[in-house]
Amino acid sequence: MKVVAFNGSPNKNGNTYNAIKTVAAELEKEGIEVEIVHVGNKLVRGCLACGGCSRNQNERCVIETDGVNEWVQKMKEADGIILGSPVHYSAIAGTMKSFLDRAFYVASSNGGMFRHKIGASVVAVRRSGGIPVFDQLNNYINYSEMIMPTSNYWNVAYGTTPGEVTQDEEGMQIMRVLGKNMAWMMKVLEAGKSQVKENEKEDKIFTNFIR
């Protein structure tokens, strides 16, 4: 089994990376491969809201000049997905947000590409804004009919300078427990697939508040 984790920080080996690594170590102990993709230092533009991914039905964003389409395929092939972001102004770091908007729009408008995969979010923060970012990341997972493992607190770890987060003892435990629960859940799901038939996907109903 394989997990792909996205580091949404501009820092390659910063606090988001260390939080992801701590989750990854537990997954790897259970024989699950983890690939960490560094998104936060790339040039990734935001969604054009052009609807091209929905019209073309080719599992691709029409913008072909960055890594988004490759990362969508990595998620499609993986059994589990980790979304990691530092807090920037109480929000997901900008590059990561651009990536997530486009990738999850492609996935949802092309048959629900991430449906029933295991997905979790992790956040690194200096002081304040961790929970809003955790919520924002989880919105992508919830929207996609993914299955979310939990920890013994919200998946937020504290630190400022790169790597400082490893001194947050409780934060590191949260990441370890998340990794253990994620590994267990992935194995349960894998074992259960032969026993329990997957339910059928319902076509999405789109309404708005005026009709």
Ligand SMILES: Cc1cc2nc3c(=O)[nH]c(=O)nc-3n(C[C@H](O)[C@H](O)[C@H](O)COP(=O)(O)O)c2cc1C
């Ligand atoms: C542009 C920017 C905005 C930030 N905004 C916040 C914030 O709103 N709240 C906070 O507590 N920390 C904020 N920080 C600090 C980072 O969240 C913190 O240093 C985090 O650990 C960085 O993770 P990283 O090493 O993975 O980049 C901000 C940092 C930057 C660069």
